Amino acid sequence: MSITVESAARDQAGAVRRREISARELLDLHLERIAVRNPELNAIVSLDEERAREGAAAADEALASGAEVGALHGLPFAFKDTHGVAGWRTTYGSPLFADHVADQDDLIVERVRRAGVVVIGKTNVPEFAAGSHTFNRVFGLTRNPVDPSRSAGGSSGGAACALASGMVPLADGSDMGGSLRNPASFCGVVGLRPSLGRVPEWPLYNQWETTSVGGPMARNVGDLALLLSVMAGPDPRAPQALTDPGAAFAPPLDGSLAGLRVALSPDLGGAIEVDAEVAEIVASSGSAFAGAGAVVTDAHPLLAEADDTFRTLRAWHFQAKFGMMLAASPDEFKPSLADNIRAGESLTGADVARAYAQRTALSERMREFFETHDLLVLPVSQVPPFPADQEYPSAINGRPMATYLDWMRAAYVITVTGCPAISVPFGHTADGLPVGVQIVAPHGRDRFLLEVAAAFEAVSRPG
Template sequence: MPARPAFSGPELCALTACDAVDLLKAREVQPSDLVEASLARISQTSPAINAMVTQCAARAQSATKAATPNQDLAGLPIGIKDLSPVSGVRTTFGTKALAEFVPETSEPLVTRLETRGAIVIGKTNTPEMGAGANTFNAVFGKTRNPWDTRLNAGGSSGGAAAGLATGEVWLSQGSDLGGSLRTPASFCGIVGLRPSPGIAGGGPALQGFDFLPVNGPMARTVEDCALMLDAMAGYDPIWPISYPAPVNSYLRTCRTESGPIRIAYAPDLGGLAPVTPRMSQVLNTALARIASKDLDVIEAAPQTETVEQCFRTLRAFGFWTNARNTPERITQHYKPTLQQNISEGRALLMDDVAEAMTQRSAIYQSMLLFLKDYDVLACPVTGIEPLPVEIEYPTDVNGEPCKDYLDWLRFAMLATVCGLPALSLPVGFTDTGVPVGLQLIGRPRGEGRLLQVARVMEKALNLGSAPIDPVIRH
């Protein structure tokens, strides 16, 4: 394991979110102290990584007056992805036509988080309309990987992941459809959880019944991820698929003794996607390290033959649905890959959608049966490590050509299609010092057990979770 890069930011920024909230609840630090520390760190790191692209310092300082120790987050500053409106704060969706848009009202999830003690410090960068696994757009430019600034940070929650890795914030909101928080979590060495649909709120009203995209927590540790999920969770009728919070908090369950654990490891997810030897080596080494008498790792894979086509059809259908409800003054500026997605959705036949819905039910039933024997399914997050920031997507993975920018993201598709919780856990580094995450897919509504298993693995690997200074390379 390579030496962890130094950290020269404010001491408060090096705390875990759980420790920072404990200090806030004990009144040993004030929310204003954390806001000042966060703003200072953003100022230090922004020139190198371009993660927190819009700051709202005055709004954040004003919000400290309303924070109280009895709230879940008690005045902790967080990042919000630039796809989620925040009242009075520039929200661009990474697209030119909305470059100066300032919403009057916040997305309901933002309101929920603020009600529970979160203080929005700013907006994190995203590719245009969240489409793509490399975070760049025509409004703010590129977000760079803090472990090597020549590389990309993943996407579409790349700004969130890069900011967390460098200590700009303690927690950050991400969203995920095709790995949009899992890929950047893996590339930047942090934890990202895609929860089951309905667990962590929802998006705009017109997408209320869409089960593919979800919001989720991103953090530097598994416990911190559980803390944020608790702050996001709970039933609200404004979201038609909203799901009640559990009786025991996710954080409490995460910290509970796990008992014996059985992990199914699928190195290429049943032939779904290729993996480079370098990535396989890191994952195999990590799983060998954690194996013990209480933690069995068994190589096994579910059936995945129809996953990719099902995912592509449902995703294209969703992109077309959203585009047809978006004014042309906005859509006319979309990048070519986004326009391609929309065109594919427009060209779908009703039979295509019906077949995808039928496949989805069959895939879910197959996974339900498979997971009866295992606590989680482990597999790669991606088959490759991050590429140079100038490259939008790879042309091949381990010699297998990529037909488009979705092709290399096939490992993300299974959990999305089935509505299963999936977490990216840092498990090692390549020989060039770039982090690698392992994807853990849990049982239906199994967030608590998934977090519990991930915490056991995190402790066994003991890689460290302290933030880093950006490693600036040219």
């Protein structure tokens, strides 16, 4: 098999282990692609070719010595620029941290590095990962690899763009309101928001804050499962981590859609405004499920409290984490983020308690919903990739969007349920822009979700 940058990550890693291609040669292939695509797309930042070549050489030497190597040995990797990588520049997309060098690995980085990757740099993010459009004043704008005049999404926009354009074979990310799912949909790759506790994170300012999770991205579901198998599993530093070992999620995936009870809702019963073309594409996914033997019905859970729950917890979290920084440096934050932080200042204990009570009710309602349905299918993003010179879509179907969060409801209403959700590519707009569908499963059933997603991928993208 001839390995290219478009080859599956599993094939690339296998070829390195079998010594059919060296880590140095694989790195060179990716650096060549980066040199061609990154100047226009701006997906990878803080690129350090010298250190990358040193890492590739060390990977080859380890293989030559007969050492036992990890599942990702020799694969070039660029970590999301909100994840600390010891000794590497980590800016969080903020001018306040433009020259910051991390002194320790985040847990997700520690695990991926232990699996043998060759670190090449970081992937671009919005400022402090706030918003689903990737731009900041440190590195600038990341563009969509399918149409560079469009957004790559966010906050893991650099990761999704780098993946889709062949600059990296796998990518990490994080997701609060859709930051793994939205850019995956916009760029035509796969992004998973795992169940709460599936991918433990450390260090955190608040280990009990449970809106944001880390997770994997890949160009196909099998590769994503491989990366999840490295990221997942308990750790004593993360008290809410689920106990299943990471190996439980490794490929191969052998799921089937036959007989599954699929609830399909392009707009959650009118609760979210969805671009007409996106809604049509999502609705058409029902035929793919039904054609593979699933029983598809028009159904959805009632998630009316999800909007207030997410916005309250997000504002509370942002104020707690960034409030003092904003007070000290008010001109160093983009206005939309500053407004979101300030929204947390007026919250009371009763407001936060209400949000957690609502979140509990939402979780219980999803549990009950999944007693009569196996899956929920809905849009990932309510719009196709929008023009890159906009901060966020100002309207959907002519209906104005009041804030930079409104157009992300399809993702963030799922966030506060705690359920795992995956974005799988499915179709394109008339302009050729990628559109993904969001498949949601019960909390804790991440392996089942991966198997279903792989089966859906096989029928919707054969070959």
